[in-house]
Amino acid sequence: MNFPDAADEAAAREQQMIEVALANRPRPAVEFTGKCHYCEETISKGHYCDAGCREDHERLLWAQKQRSVA
Numbered sequence: 054m055n056f057p058d059a060a061d062e063a064a065a066r067e068q069q070m071i072e073v074a075l076a077n078r079p080r081p082a083v084e085f086t087g088k089c090h091y092c093e094e095t096i097s098k099g100h101y102c103d104a105g106c107r108e109d110h111e112r113l114l115w116a117q118k119q120r121s122v123a
């Protein structure tokens with residue numbers, strides 16, 4: 054990339070550093086909502102009311118991902 058002056062280049066570098074920092078940031082755990090992510094049943098901990106919901110939801114997310122790729 055060519056920049057007409059140093060200020061533009063510094064700004065671009067700063068922007069790139071921010072993007073790298075964001076990309077490398079550890080992903081926050083899925084937020085605890087108090088509800089099963091799949092059937093929305095009220096739960097006291099975790100993200101699903103039971104293992105079956107977790108499996109079904111993971112399958113659903115996987116299927117959505119496959120669709121968006123295809």
Ligand SMILES: [Zn+2]
Pocket residue numbers: 089090091092093094101102103106
């Ligand atoms: Zn559930």
